[in-house]
Amino acid sequence: xxxxxxxxxxxxxxxxxxxxxxxxxxxxxxxxxxxxxxxxxxxxxxxxxxxxxxxxxxxxxxxxxxxxxxxxxxxxxxxxxxxxxxxxxxxxxxxxxxxxxxxxxxxxxxxxxxxxxxxxxxxxxxxxxxxxxxxxxxxxxxxxxxxxxxxxxxxxxxxxxxxxxxxxxxxxxxxxxxxxxxxxxxxxxxxxxxxxxxxxxxxxxxxxxxxxxxxxxxxxxxxxxxxxxxxxxxxxxxxxxxxxxxxxxxxxxxxxxxxxxxxxxxxxxxxxxxxxxxxxxxxxxxxxxxxxxxxxxxxxxxxxxxxxxxxxxxxxxxxxxxxxxxxxxxxxxxxxxxxxxxxxxxxxxxxxxxxxxxxxxxxxxxxxxxxxxxxxxxxxxxxxxxxxxxxxxxxxxxxxxxxxxxxxxxxxxxxxxxxxxxxxxxxxxxxxxxxxxxxxxxxxxxxxxxxxxxxxxxxxxxxxxxxxxxxxxxxxxxxxxxxxxx
Amino acid sequence: xxxxxxxxxxxxxxxxxxxxxxxxxxxxxxxxxxxxxxxxxxxxxxxxxxxxxxxxxxxxxxxxxxxxxxxxxxxxxxxxxxxxxxxxxxxxxxxxxxxxxxxxxxxxxxxxxxxxxxxxxxxxxxxxxxxxxxxxxxxxxxxxxxxxxxxxxxxxxxxxxxxxxxxxxxxxxxxxxxxxxxxxxxxxxxxxxxxxxxxxxxxxxxxxxxxxxxxxxxxxxxxxxxxxxxxxxxxxxxxxxxxxxxxxxxxxxxxxxxxxxxxxxxxxxxxxxxxxxxxxxxxxxxxxxxxxxxxxxxxxxxxxxxxxxxxxxxxxxxxxxxxxxxxxxxxxxxxxxxxxxxxxxxxxxxxxxxxxxxxxxxxxxxxxxxxxxxxxxxx
Ligand SMILES: [Mg+2]
Numbered sequence: 060x061x062x063x064x065x066x067x068x069x070x071x072x073x074x075x076x077x078x079x080x081x082x083x084x085x086x087x088x089x090x091x092x093x094x095x096x097x098x099x100x101x102x103x104x105x106x107x108x109x110x111x112x113x114x115x116x117x118x119x120x121x122x123x124x125x126x127x128x129x130x131x132x133x134x135x136x137x138x139x140x141x142x143x144x145x146x147x148x149x150x151x152x153x154x155x156x157x158x159x160x161x162x163x164x165x166x167x168x169x170x171x172x173x174x175x176x177x178x179x180x181x182x183x184x185x186x187x188x189x190x191x192x193x194x195x196x197x198x199x200x201x202x203x204x205x206x207x208x209x210x211x212x213x214x215x216x217x218x219x220x221x222x223x224x225x226x227x228x229x230x231x232x233x234x235x236x237x238x239x240x241x242x243x244x245x246x247x248x249x250x251x252x253x254x255x256x257x258x259x260x261x262x263x264x265x266x267x268x269x270x271x272x273x274x275x276x277x278x279x280x281x282x283x284x285x286x287x288x289x290x291x292x293x294x295x296x297x298x299x300x301x302x303x304x305x306x307x308x309x310x311x312x313x314x315x316x317x318x319x320x321x322x323x324x325x326x327x328x329x330x331x332x333x334x335x336x337x338x339x340x341x342x343x344x345x346x347x348x349x350x351x352x353x354x355x356x357x358x359x360x361x362x363x364x365x366x367x368x369x370x371x372x373x374x375x376x377x378x379x380x381x382x383x384x385x386x387x388x389x390x391x392x393x394x395x396x397x398x399x400x401x402x403x404x405x406x407x408x409x410x411x412x413x414x415x416x417x418x419x420x421x422x423x424x425x426x427x428x429x430x431x432x433x434x435x436x437x438x439x440x441x442x443x444x445x446x447x448x449x450x451x452x453x454x455x456x457x458x459x460x461x462x463x464x465x466x467x468x469x470x471x472x473x474x475x476x477x478x479x480x481x482x483x484x485x486x487x488x489x490x491x492x493x494x495x496x497x498x499x500x501x502x503x504x505x506x507x508x509x510x511x512x513x514x515x516x517x518x519x520x521x522x523x524x525x526x527x528x529x530x531x532x533x534x535x536x537x538x539x540x541x542x543x544x545x
Numbered sequence: 546x547x548x549x550x551x552x553x554x555x556x557x558x559x560x561x562x563x564x565x566x567x568x569x570x571x572x573x574x575x576x577x578x579x580x581x582x583x584x585x586x587x588x589x590x591x592x593x594x595x596x597x598x599x600x601x602x603x604x605x606x607x608x609x610x611x612x613x614x615x616x617x618x619x620x621x622x623x624x625x626x627x628x629x630x631x632x633x634x635x636x637x638x639x640x641x642x643x644x645x646x647x648x649x650x651x652x653x654x655x656x657x658x659x660x661x662x663x664x665x666x667x668x669x670x671x672x673x674x675x676x677x678x679x680x681x682x683x684x685x686x687x688x689x690x691x692x693x694x695x696x697x698x699x700x701x702x703x704x705x706x707x708x709x710x711x712x713x714x715x716x717x718x719x720x721x722x723x724x725x726x727x728x729x730x731x732x733x734x735x736x737x738x739x740x741x742x743x744x745x746x747x748x749x750x751x752x753x754x755x756x757x758x759x760x761x762x763x764x765x766x767x768x769x770x771x772x773x774x775x776x777x778x779x780x781x782x783x784x785x786x787x788x789x790x791x792x793x794x795x796x797x798x799x800x801x802x803x804x805x806x807x808x809x810x811x812x813x814x815x816x817x818x819x820x821x822x823x824x825x826x827x828x829x830x831x832x833x834x835x836x837x838x839x840x841x842x843x844x845x846x847x848x849x850x851x852x853x854x855x856x857x858x859x860x861x862x863x864x865x866x867x868x869x870x871x872x873x874x875x876x877x878x879x880x881x882x883x884x885x886x887x888x889x890x891x892x893x894x895x896x897x898x899x900x901x902x903x904x905x906x907x908x909x910x911x912x913x914x915x916x917x918x919x920x921x922x923x924x
Contacts, residue, residue, distance in 0.1 A: 172610065280653075281590070282590075282605075320656045321655055321656065351907060352588075352589070396607075414607075460608075505572035507572045510608065510609075
């Protein structure tokens with residue numbers, strides 16, 4: 060304890076008790092209790108822990124500290140005051156290795172805006188559904204572009220395959236969303252109001268490949284801005300600007316016939332250019348449940364007979380897909396633009412990005428009456444994409460029209476101000492800028508030229524984001540919100 | 546010893562009047578030269594704009610992505626773009642020079658596309674000479690308007706109908722049911738104000754004589770009344786009885802624009818002499834409130850029509866100003882008007898700033914068209 064007595068006097072001290080979940084950095088029982096100055100912050104505490112008399116680390120390990128599940132972001136004194144605690148209390152400080160910033164790795168250039176990205180890796184959802192395990196280094200990145208084309212990339216930024224053009228059965232307008240169903244199948248949705256399924260094949264050497272249209276799905280009357288897939292059951296859900304949620308199967312033989320009124324081109328000009336032999340089918344069901352454009356539809360990862368949808372009508376709806384009925388509606392205060400399930404957390408949560416520049420966390424279980432759990436603040440423009448940390452129950456990345464991706468750790472929170480409507484407010488732990496913005500002192504008005512449209516987080520590949528800069532950008536994703544071995 | 550300030554009504558602070566737009570959320574760049582006019586479609590998904598480059602453009606509202614564009618004039622500015630009301634069809638109207646175009650942009654599904662095209666085509670069944678009349682000596686008068694197909698180049702792009710009048714059209718205003726629309730050609734003298742019937746391809750001139758140069762017009766949101774603004778007054782007419790109902794006198798020297806509150810009993814007026822005026826039509830023909838916040842001309846004023854007590858004006862000083870203006874149902878009480886936000890960003894070009902504004906049909910978002918060639922979405 061000599062360490063603490065040599066620290067500057069004139070400040071209060073408080074008794075702390077250090078705990079950790081990581082066995083390799085656990086303190087011996089007799090060193091866990093300590094008196095520390097109350098004006099110390101994370102950095103000071105980290106120094107104390109690393110010191111000779113404590114862990115005696117050969118190279119300093121940066122630590123973060125959790126009190127009651129929330130990161131300490133102030134001095135201890137400020138924490139005590141904010142929480143109405145006396146300095147007589149013993150504070151339980153849980154220490155974890157500091158988070159690692161999501162460092163820039165690479166950018167892949169496109170001809171046009173990139174709306175959506177997905178990843179195929181051994182650990183990704185589609186990778187697990189795939190028959191064969193994706194070997195390390197063979198991961199693939201799927202990008203969907205406003206030029207109407209899908210592209211599959213390897214990690215070195217080489218295009219392995221580009222989808223067929225509109226004259227060869229491809230989309231006739233911008234693609235808004237795309238997902239791997241497996242290592243050989245892809246689904247995409249477009250401003251052209253169709254969902255298309257693609258067979259993806261690669262040459263032996265893995266340096267070239269082909270994306271062939273296999274099925275066109277008709278049923279929506281507006282742009283289809285979001286698609287989610289479930290490989291094992293061949294099911295697909297979509298959200299459209301027409302306010303409805305589509306439920307589809309990728310199986311040609313079990314899909315109903317396409318609604319003839321929605322088939323075919325809308326103008327003479329297009330009639331001449333699209334003559335394809337791709338089979339056309341309709342939805343299993345079309346659920347018109349939103350009163351404004353629907354922006355997201357996802358399967359409940361724990362129960363594939365249930366989907367969640369989000370819309371500009373401010374609601375998150377829970378849909379029973381077996382009966383095609385809405386079983387629950389949660390109304391928020393703002394138009395919702397994207398949705399992600401956070402199943403890792405003890406209570407099941409969904410996160411929705413809003414046009415009002417924040418993310419709202421909602422518990423959609425029917426038994427729960429209080430809806431809003433937490434609000435994540437910091438973006439300066441609409442939030443249009445979300446992806447959860449594949450390695451942590453508390454991590455989340457968001458993509459915004461402000462030109463940034465932000466990484467959130469739900470343990471990093473504070474009490475909201477009156478202006479924010481109170482409640483728990485989370486702040487980003489990292490801000491990922493577009494690489495093209497490097498050195499820029501100000502972001503452009505309205506996110507012009509740098510808007511992020513899509514982001515995906517994969518354990519093997521990292522944080523992959525795409526946007527108006529026509530780039531897919533890869534940042535490291537490991538240890539960003541889950542410290543190694545904690 | 547009463548402090549006179551204590552007798553003034555206490556205005557709520559802007560923070561208490563949220564939500565209202567505060568920041569530029571999307572920028573729409575593509576027009577060459579001024580953007581003259583813009584409007585969000587009834588579904589709230591698309592933004593239409595028209596400008597000095599003679600093009601009409603349709604953008605994805607949230608992303609700023611241009612989806613479609615058509616050059617409808619090679620030498621004239623597109624002065625106005627307006628969506629036909631209603632969600633049964635998707636029809637955009639635009640005017641450049643003496644030509645009014647009706648078009649179906651390729652953003653709709655095949656079913657809606659057919660419905661929309663049918664609405665434009667059905668009038669071809671009516672006698673084409675119905676807009677013609679005989680003069681006293683039996684000679685055929687030149688028709689006040691010609692309804693034609695604009696030619697295959699434009700038709701291939703979705704521009705399906707052209708109405709040609711005698712002089713430049715500055716204003717288009719639709720009746721809520723979507724069959725009538727009125728246009729204003731300020732320099733056309735007797736035929737300055739025209740009312741067009743889409744289902745019959747018919748153009749009528751409702752006024753024999755106008756008491757000044759018409760600036761803009763609007764149909765009442767619920768009653769069969771029609772409002773015509775000249776430089777100094779706004780007259781309301783009963784369309785069924787064909788008679789003058791009221792003369793509204795804002796006291797402005799040159800009216801640029803006005804808008805009727807969705808409730809139908811209040812009206813805002815903007816003027817080139819920098820004034821914004823609020824009229825309570827039950828109360829008086831004189832303005833209930835005069836607001837002078839801009840140091841340059843006001844070009845456009847607009848109420849929110851989707852349930853928020855908001856209105857906005859646009860000025861040549863490059864800013865738009867957002868106001869909270871709640872109309873109360875109590876007849877004895879007047880609307881409380883609070884300026885809540887000045888939105889800046891448009892650059893002033895050749896002494897012109899913000900040319901037009903519109904509100905989103907559901908959300909407290911507005912859009913503005915600038916002389917700087919950009920449109921902006923504010924949230
Ligand atoms: Mg009144």
